[in-house]
Amino acid sequence: MRRAGKKTISSAAADLILEDVGKRFGDKSVLDGVSFAVPRGEVLALLGPSGSGKTTLLRIVAGFETADRGSIRVGAEAIERLPPARRDFGMVFQHYALFPHLTVGENVAFGLEARSIPKGEIAERVATALARVDLAGFERRRISEISGGQQQRVALARALAPEPRVLLLDEPLSNLDPTLRERTRRELATTLRRIGITTLLVTHEQEEAFDLGDRVALLHGGRLEQIGLPQELYREPATRFVAGFIGRSSFVPVNVELANDSGATVTGLALAPGAAFSLPQSGLLVEGTADLWLRPEMLELCAAGDPARLFTGNSVSVRFNGAMSYLTVQLPESREIEVMIAGDPPVLGEPVELKLRADARPRLFAAAASATEPGAGA
Amino acid sequence: MTAAARRGWIAAGLFLFLFWLVAYPLLITMLSAFRGENGGGLGAPIAAFVQRPDEWTALFRSLWISLASVALAAAVGVPLGFLFARAEFPGRRVLGELLALPVALPPLVGVIAFLYLYGESGMATRVVGNLLRTSSAPWRLTGAGAILLVHTYSMYVYFYLFTRAALARFDGAQLEAAASLGAGRWRTLTRVVLPGLTPALAAAAILTFLTALGSFSAPYIFGGSFRVMTTQILASRQNGDVDVAQVETLFLIVLAIAGLLVARGLERRSRWRVAATQRGTPPERRAVRSPAARFALTLAGWLFALLLLLPHLTLILISFVPPATWTTELFPPVLSLVNYRALGKTAEALRPVMNSLWMAIAATLGALVLGFVAARRAVDRRPGGAIWARSISLLVAIPWAVPATAYAVALATTMSVHAPLAGRFLLVGTVGILPLAYLVRALPATGQAAIAALGQLDPQLEEASAALGAGKLRTLRRVTLPRLRPALAAGASLAFLAAFGDFVVSIVLYTYETRPVSIEILSNLRLQETGVAAVYGVLLTALSAAAFLLWGREKEVR
Numbered sequence: 001m002r003r004a005g006k007k008t009i010s011s012a013a014a015d016l017i018l019e020d021v022g023k024r025f026g027d028k029s030v031l032d033g034v035s036f037a038v039p040r041g042e043v044l045a046l047l048g049p050s051g052s053g054k055t056t057l058l059r060i061v062a063g064f065e066t067a068d069r070g071s072i073r074v075g076a077e078a079i080e081r082l083p084p085a086r087r088d089f090g091m092v093f094q095h096y097a098l099f100p101h102l103t104v105g106e107n108v109a110f111g112l113e114a115r116s117i118p119k120g121e122i123a124e125r126v127a128t129a130l131a132r133v134d135l136a137g138f139e140r141r142r143i144s145e146i147s148g149g150q151q152q153r154v155a156l157a158r159a160l161a162p163e164p165r166v167l168l169l170d171e172p173l174s175n176l177d178p179t180l181r182e183r184t185r186r187e188l189a190t191t192l193r194r195i196g197i198t199t200l201l202v203t204h205e206q207e208e209a210f211d212l213g214d215r216v217a218l219l220h221g222g223r224l225e226q227i228g229l230p231q232e233l234y235r236e237p238a239t240r241f242v243a244g245f246i247g248r249s250s251f252v253p254v255n256v257e258l259a260n261d262s263g264a265t266v267t268g269l270a271l272a273p274g275a276a277f278s279l280p281q282s283g284l285l286v287e288g289t290a291d292l293w294l295r296p297e298m299l300e301l302c303a304a305g306d307p308a309r310l311f312t313g314n315s316v317s318v319r320f321n322g323a324m325s326y327l328t329v330q331l332p333e334s335r336e337i338e339v340m341i342a343g344d345p346p347v348l349g350e351p352v353e354l355k356l357r358a359d360a361r362p363r364l365f366a367a368a369a370s371a372t373e374p375g376a377g378a
Numbered sequence: 379m380t381a382a383a384r385r386g387w388i389a390a391g392l393f394l395f396l397f398w399l400v401a402y403p404l405l406i407t408m409l410s411a412f413r414g415e416n417g418g419g420l421g422a423p424i425a426a427f428v429q430r431p432d433e434w435t436a437l438f439r440s441l442w443i444s445l446a447s448v449a450l451a452a453a454v455g456v457p458l459g460f461l462f463a464r465a466e467f468p469g470r471r472v473l474g475e476l477l478a479l480p481v482a483l484p485p486l487v488g489v490i491a492f493l494y495l496y497g498e499s500g501m502a503t504r505v506v507g508n509l510l511r512t513s514s515a516p517w518r519l520t521g522a523g524a525i526l527l528v529h530t531y532s533m534y535v536y537f538y539l540f541t542r543a544a545l546a547r548f549d550g551a552q553l554e555a556a557a558s559l560g561a562g563r564w565r566t567l568t569r570v571v572l573p574g575l576t577p578a579l580a581a582a583a584i585l586t587f588l589t590a591l592g593s594f595s596a597p598y599i600f601g602g603s604f605r606v607m608t609t610q611i612l613a614s615r616q617n618g619d620v621d622v623a624q625v626e627t628l629f630l631i632v633l634a635i636a637g638l639l640v641a642r643g644l645e646r647r648s649r650w651r652v653a654a655t656q657r658g659t660p661p662e663r664r665a666v667r668s669p670a671a672r673f674a675l676t677l678a679g680w681l682f683a684l685l686l687l688l689p690h691l692t693l694i695l696i697s698f699v700p701p702a703t704w705t706t707e708l709f710p711p712v713l714s715l716v717n718y719r720a721l722g723k724t725a726e727a728l729r730p731v732m733n734s735l736w737m738a739i740a741a742t743l744g745a746l747v748l749g750f751v752a753a754r755r756a757v758d759r760r761p762g763g764a765i766w767a768r769s770i771s772l773l774v775a776i777p778w779a780v781p782a783t784a785y786a787v788a789l790a791t792t793m794s795v796h797a798p799l800a801g802r803f804l805l806v807g808t809v810g811i812l813p814l815a816y817l818v819r820a821l822p823a824t825g826q827a828a829i830a831a832l833g834q835l836d837p838q839l840e841e842a843s844a845a846l847g848a849g850k851l852r853t854l855r856r857v858t859l860p861r862l863r864p865a866l867a868a869g870a871s872l873a874f875l876a877a878f879g880d881f882v883v884s885i886v887l888y889t890y891e892t893r894p895v896s897i898e899i900l901s902n903l904r905l906q907e908t909g910v911a912a913v914y915g916v917l918l919t920a921l922s923a924a925a926f927l928l929w930g931r932e933k934e935v936r
Contacts, residue, residue, distance in 0.1 A: 064841050066381070083852075084844035091845035097838035101860045109854070113844030162847060 012163040013040040013198040014075040015063070020069035023056055023222075030056050031067070036220070038166075039107040043192050043199040045213025045225075049245070050120045050204060053222040055170065060170050060203045063087050074165055077142045085114070090159030090197075091168040095175055096151050098143045104130070104154050105139030113163040129161035130154075133192065156188070160195065169193075169201040173208060185211055206246060240365035250337040251291040252311075253367060258287065264364060266292060270331050272312045277356065279364060290364045296326055296340035298360035300306050302353050311337060311354040318345040329354065382762030389755045389766035396752060396773040398801050399818055403788035404631065404780065406802070410791060411624040423621035427629070433622075438630055440591055440607040443522065447529040447590035448583050454530060455537025455582070455898065462538075463545035466663040467672050473679045474542075479686060481535040482926045484879025485595040485898045489916040490903065491689030492528055493517065493599060494696050501692050504708055524600035529590050531689075536582040536589075544578035545571075550661035556606070574837070584641045584857070591634055592781030594882040608783040612885065615787070626788045631780055640781050690919065697912035717909040719915075726935065730898035731917055738877035741816030742824075744867060745873050748817070749774065749824030756825075757832045774825035777818050786886035789815050812892050815883045820873030827869030829861045871929040875922050 016038040023031040031053045038044045040348055048054040061067040061072060072080045079087055084247035090111070098107050108129050112122045130136055133153035141149065143364050152172065159167060162286070172188065173181045189212050192199055203209050209216045210230040217227040218241075226238040237243035244251070252270040263309040269289065313329040327339050339354055346352055356362065411423055450841065462474045495502050496519045506516045511772060519527075548571070556566040594608040601609055605632045614623040666672045698713040721727045756761060756771035793805040793814075805811045824877050839861065843853040859866075881896035888897050895918050902911035 051457075062841075062845055064844075084841070085847050085849050087845075088847065089845060091842065093838045093842055095838060097836060097842035099842075099857055102856075110843070110848065114843075114847040114849070114852055153547070158846065168845075276479060 012165055013196060014165040014200055015040050015073075016166050016200065017055075017071075017073040018061070019073075021057065021067045021069045021072065022051075023060065023065065023067050025191060030222050031060070033070070034219070034222070034224050036217055036224060036227050038198055038200060040198050041196040043201060043212055043214045045209035045216045046200060046202045046219055047206060047209040047213075047216050047229060047245075048219035048351060049206065049233045051221075052219040054202045054204075054219045057219070058168055058170055058200060061200060062089060062091055078086075087166075087169070088162075088164050089166045090162065090164035091166055092152075092155045092159050092170065092172045094171045096155040098151055098155060098158070100143050101141070102321075103139065104141045104143065104146065107143070107154060108139075108158045108161050111158065115162055125161055129157040132160070132195075133157045135185070148176055149184055152184060153187075154174060156191065160197070165198065169197040169199065171203055172201070174205075188212060218245065220245070226274060235361065237293070237363070240291065240293070243363065243365065248296050248338060250294045250296070251365070252294070252331065252335055253289055253363070254292045254336060256287050256290050256364065266290075266364070270333070270335050270337075271310055272353070273351075275310045277310065279362065289367050291367050293363045293365055294337065294360075296338040298357055298362055299337070299339040299354045300357050301327075301339065301341060301346070302355040304351075304353055306355060308355040309353040309357060313337070313347055313354075315348050315352050318348065327352075380762075382760070385758065385760060385762035386682060386766070388757065389488055389770065392582060392752060393766050393770055396770060400773045400776050400821065403785070403792040404776075405601075406792040407624050407784075407788040408628050408631075411621070411628045419497050423625045427622060427625040432605070433626065433629075436605045436610040436626075437633065438605050439522075439604070440630070443525060443529070443597075443606055444587050445480070445594075446526055447533055448586045450526060450530040451533040451586045452537050452579070452583070455534035455539075456541050456579070457798050458534070459541025459545065459907050460539045461675075463542045464664055465675070466665040467675045467679070469676055469679060473683055476683045476686065477538055478535055479690075481539075482533045482875060482923055483532065483690070484875070484881070484896070484918050484922055485532065486594070486599075486881040486899060487533055487579050487693065487879065487918050488689065489528055489595045489599045490899065490911060490915055491693040492524075492531070492707055494908070495689050495692045496524075496527075501695070502688075520600055520602050521604045525593075525596045525604075527607075528596040528600070529593060530688075533586045533589055534824040536585045537579070540578040540582040541575060544575050546660050548574055551662050580641060580644065584638060587641065588634060588779060588781070591630070591637065592783065592882070594783055594885075598885075608882070611783050611787060615790075615886070620791075623787055624791060627784045630784045634779055634784075636780055636812045691911050693915050695918070696908055697916045699909045699912075701907060701909055713725065717913045720910065721913055730824060730893055730914065732890050733772075734878050734894040734896075734918070735921075737813045737816060737892065740813045740878075741820055741877045742870050742874045744813070744817040745820035745824040746870050749821055749869065750828045750862075750866065752821075752825050753828030753832050756829050771825075771829055773820055774829070777828075778822035782819060782880075782882040785819065786815060786883040789818070790886055804835075806887065807816055807889055809889075809892055811889075812884060812886050812894070814875035815887055816880060819880070819883060820877055823872040823876065824866065824869040827865045827872075828862060831865030867929040871925050874925050874929075878925070879918055879922055 011358055015233060018037070019035045020031070021034045023032055024353075034053075037046070039066060046054045046057060055063060060067045063079075067080060070080075071078055074087075099110065102110070105126050108126045109122050112125055117125070126139060127136065130138055133156055134149060135153055135157065138146070138150070138154070143154070146154065152175070156172070173185055178185055185208060186375070192212065201209070201212055204214075213230065215228060216230050216233055218225045218233060220241050226233055226242045233242055233246050238244060243249055254266045254271060255268040257265040257267050257276070263278055263280045265276060265278050270292075299311075303315055309328065313331040315327055316330045317328045319326040319328075324340050325345050327341050327362050329337050329339060331337055413420060458477060462477070464468060479704060483491075485916045488902045492500075496517070497503065498515050498518070503515050503517070503519075510516055552570055552574070553566060555658070556570045561569065580698050592608065593606075594612075595606070596608045597609045598612070604850075605613065611623050611626045611630065612760045613619075614626060631802075652779070666675055672690075696713070697717055699710040700714050701710040702713055704710040744753065750769050752774050756767050756774065758767050789811065790806055792812060793800055794807075795802045797802040805814065822902060835858070839857050840853055843857045848856065879896065880894065881900075884894045884897055885900075889893060895914050899918075902908075
């Protein structure tokens, strides 16, 4: 598809739709029926731990790998059989993959030349693309002469210059040192929003996904665990994995006394003796043992003997984090739970009692098979 | 057909073609060495070979000459490598470059330069004889000593370059670590530095051994009755003992491969293979402080450089000596351009130069294309391609390990029969045989360079090109080839040097119409036309040096 003349940039963007994409390497299933749609102009962040299949998925969308099954469409056009060169996508590689033998300008012009755009127009569009990433006038520089952050921006300018239908970003910030990463991330977010291009971004960093993605898709073991707004994933994790991977979490074992369509009553096990409370969570719960999921900000310290207290334990360590601190409380049977506190932490080693905040929305998940929590406290 | 299946078929086709080109002639030769096609029956040629003591003598001489060449080349090259990698003194840069010069000199030209310098009526021989006031020559440049002299002169370069390169990569922190652990200089050298150099020294030793084993020009010119395997093979062929020549070829190949395997085995058994991947900053060069030592070192360096350049200078001088003007005088009494003018007078005189040029260029281009195509398959790790990768890279390397004489005989054997169904074509005696032989000989230079460069090429660069909408051709032209350019240029310049200056393969396979410069030099020598031979030698050297300087040292853009 060739777009003629000057149109507004967002008009180049198109919907990206994946349906039931599956891939195996030998015996190992890397992707297992992944489906989602990225509406035109949206930035979707593909988040997941290493080995979750997110990079493979991106490479399949780019055309460097072929899926064993499933379809990929751009708008109405099926593209899974198109070679990468004819997909009209832009891609920023993890290590940028800038051509070291070409200048900055020649790198950015590369995709335009491949599309047989007239020479005069190329120079103009290269200048525009470089200006957009704050590198106006850098055309003649060599790649080895510019900094890592500038290389990252050249890579972005190169990918965007041909005005692709879809932009693919493979861990675009992982190669930068931490101080530069924060700033570059803000710049990238601004650029993406301004251009309004359909974007698929792969990252293993939650902060990056939340900051850059309009929506976030969490991938685990080749499956899509949840897709939604960042706050949805944070507040209403669909699976135990999502709950553990996103943000800071504690899981404590509880008894589900009564479960029906309107909710459940939880007692016992790690809870303080006699403590019980009701959860409005519906569906999928059976009576018996389950894991109660809590974020540190769902709990608060309470006075001894408070009738609403849920946990009693000993404070064992505290992590100061600016405006608030995270206090680790040891429950009976050496289980631990984390609570966020705003004021000064209590003396360590002393017994403390915890209750749920009024606005807390904890959830129940089926009891974990093993004691290790995926990504807990990450 | 799936992409993997298509890749598999393409790789299989390439494998077959390379096998036909590289391995098949050797196989045919070995088979006919067993069969005794020219009478005698099965096993007869081998039996004849085994029973002849002079064959065993030649085989043994080949072996010990090669081993002695390794020892001598190491004795000269390794200390020089240390000196130029570690010490700083006036003229180090220029001298360091000059030291690599003998490697760019075509073997036959080097040999005749030695002949003009140290031969019976050579320059140095006359000067020394005059000083000693003896009427007979003070030495005779014949036999094993002469061969070893030439070998040391041209092969120390391998040890020198490899030692220097390995020391330049050597992590200086290791020396500091050794010193902090209380190791003195000697202990550091023997326990840290030399072990770290083992891979480089082993590689230089293999290269020297194979080069010496395949060396032909020096034994041919200086050997006389002192025959080694390569000259023995040619003598047998010229006597019409085709079967015996094939058996000799077989034994020479076996010797080469045995040497290669022994060296590889030793290297593998050593514990120091990791050193090749070392990273770090090399230690500072140590400036030679004492003025006397600096002076001595510099003087020694320049004297050594003069010694290295003396053969070239002599060659140039002789090229200006008109025929039959220099008899008993110490220095040539007449110098003129007459030899050079003779070259320009007739088209026939320039013909060998033109022949060598076009054949070397054709062979280099062919080897370049084939080497690149083979390298692409040799680094292919994708399904379908991966199973062929190893065998293809092995085929590309084979001509490197097989002595040139053996190859020439194998091609002469295989391509002197017209049997298209058996993959044999009548090429001997045609224009095509020499370029083809040069191409096969050049394949390792271009192929290995391309394999190494492709192995280091970031695969994401090609993906980035595709992601930007570039098709396969554009990616090849704009990304892959520019990235490979320095390696390919270096490989091509080596290939061209070898083909352009070739004597070994040519003497077995040339026809009058395609006679190359080296053959013309030889026939002029036989006619006592030393001046004309020198002119050809100068031309060969000058064009070789030009090619080397032009393409051999391109730097990568980072």
